[in-house]
Amino acid sequence: MSTRRRAAVATTLTAALALAAACSTRDPSADPPDAPSSTLTLPPGSGAPVPTQVGTASSGPAREVRADVVGDLQQLLDTRAAAVLAHDRASFEAGLAPRASLLTTEGVYFDNLVQLPLSKLSYRLEPASLLRTGDAYWGVVEITLQLTPYDALPTRTLDRFRFVPAGSGSYRVSSTTDRAWEADHAGLQQPWDTEPVTVREGAGVLGVFDTADERESRGVVRSVQRGIADVSARVPFDEWGSQAVVYALSDPRFLEGFDDLPGGDPEALDGLAFTVPAGDDEIASTRFALSPTLLSRAGARRPDADLDRLVRHELVHVAVGTHDDGVPLWLSEGLAEWVSWQASSPQERRVPAAALAAARRGIRTMPGDGSFNDDDAATHYALSWWVCEWLVRTYGPDAPWTMLEAFTRRPGDDPRTVVRDLLEISVDQLARRGAALMRTTYATPTTPTTPTTPTPPRPSATG
Template sequence: MPTAPAERRRTLARLLLLVLLTGGLLSACSLGGDDEPPAPGAVPEDVVDGLSRVLERRAGAVRRGDRAAFLRQLAPRPELREQQLTHFENLRQLPLADYRYTFDRADLVREDDAYWLTVSLHLQLDGYDAVPVVTRNRFRFSPARRAGAFRLDSLSDPAWEKRAGVRPEPWDTGPVVVRTGHGVLGIFDADSVAAAPALIDSVEDGIADVSASVPYGWSRSVVVYALSDDEFLRALPPPAGGALSDLDGLAFPVAAAPDDPTLAGTRFVLHPRMLDAAGAERDRLVRHEITHVAVGERDDRAPVWLSEGIAEYVSVQPMAPEERRLVTSAVGAAATGFRGLPRDEDFNGPGSSVNYAVSWWAVESLVRRFGPDAPFALLDAAAAGDAGTPRLLSQMFGTRPRELAADAARLILTTYS
């Protein structure tokens, strides 16, 4: 299955909705409404200090796993506390290397005796994120009984979140169940966790298999989302020319911050229909997605056919040749003849199964003629950005896109007819 579209990382700053995590569980009790808040005025220093203390205590309670201290920072409203306690229990399951808040006092807005504040959460998954992921949300603070003290009474402003393109993580919106393996962080829920043992094993094996074929150093660690509904998947940008509902899995980049496209990591999500599909085909899909994780941002400038062709090629390497299935429509298209390599803009459209096939076998052609490092050499040359892929194919391998597609068709017919 695809990664986010080829253009996604070239302009990663425009795709930050992939990583705008909320700092707290979404709440239906936002007090901001749809109206714009009043303009900020001068804020007393003791107010800034009071809000800072609330955020520091909240973050410290999360890091220590101190439930009582976490709850003390919340207004005494049962619904809010219940939602936030769920969020706290979710966070306790995550391997947190960093969890802290920062803010700019210029973002502070008074509303009667309360204050709205845009906060930045710095959250880093230990062993999985290269850098902390900075995300933003709006919190509302109301006065506590003690003079100069505050408590959080809303951790959500739906109107602001919509304008900002905030997309919450599963651990922000409801109960999750976290399961881990060697180099694997799995995000499940109560209805999907039964699939965890087999899936974690598959990802562990996939990490080893992919590492044997991909000639890059990488973290050998993977975050996988395997939830019982497709809400999280549907919130991601669709692939070029395709629909998210058609995907069995999707790898996506996680940026360091809304204003910093540095890659913190690449994660992948499985469609719920794959939870009960344990076996060789799901293992192949897992290896495909892990290949995207291992390649990371190295395919930023590559055409989709090369990125997806490499992922398909790597995914089948542990399989016996006779087990490497190909859709019948691809064999028929090969018999008719491919007109060229797939275009980025409609790669995942109605003919996606054929596009994946020609991409895989174009990479297979390069490997058979020039060795297993050939497609990765092409990927690296594309990343350098000195020339387009057609020119690189000519310079490096003495071939053209149409000729490579024709050889892919020949190999398909030889193998599957």
């Protein structure tokens, strides 16, 4: 099954990513024993003054904070960012407390980041979050990171660091892990934050892998390159720049980090497209992940047709981006399925046996968003594809995109009203016509002829 996070889930994902604890490759056994369980956290950019006394019930009496400590800690964080951008491991490690476990786990984090095409990286201390415990300080840090040219805007996440004195008024980072804080601010972590990764680039492709060998990772990148060329020619949007970031990870933690994952089982997903927020309700990019079970296909000597089709499906979601926000799943997934099959000959286009059996029995209604990814998901995906096929064969190749435009021009309107205003039939009638076309197409081995196309549908004037 392949799918994309929809509007309701994207809202959850946006909130989660905005609060993600960004560096959890760290060894839990290395956590300082006095990590406080609560803190004062203000939103990024609040510009709040530094409190002169801070404390919590769990950390004992309030302690004074030196007036210049914020500047010292920010200088340490600036040096940390500059070291990563300069690929200067020695300077990066000089800002860490000399503890073997910390140096190891932070070394993994450094090795991951220096492989990425970073154009921006910064760590900014939130002054009002500072909490003194003994001679050390805990503070919330906003991390800004941009992958160029893949991100339209920088991503922003939050983490919590512990700083310890290093003599002569200087400090070092002694921890980037506070398990209690992370539990309260649970969010999706990017793979380079949680495990050792290998990054491979191609023309317009950034691939992130963990256990894939060189042949498998090259195969994934080449499949995405082929998909980009095909999808770019068929999707009428250019904001995505014909480029994509793809993850192929054997570690399940990334997919498990999504709330309300379609179908509920990350191992049942072949692919997943998702948005990465930039804050302030803006989107940095749309990326996608592939199941690690597909890596063997990617490593084959010849291109795998099924892998390429799945990649094209996910790339449609990347290319469409936010244009399908608020659009019913049967249209957004139908578009992705329909486009993904266009590079295949009619003889190669297959539907699941269960979907064809359902069409022959008689499909009466269009699946709703709540049931789209249930046990009949394969049938729903096939039906949505053939609804788009019916639109194309009835009104012409622009008809599915015209319907998408009708929905985007009328946000919040009842989908049933949008469809009836556009086509003068109901949503369920549209489903029945798509099912009938599927049934007749696969009734004989011959390829059906395309009927004469009438005038394409137009969005309602009230939109």
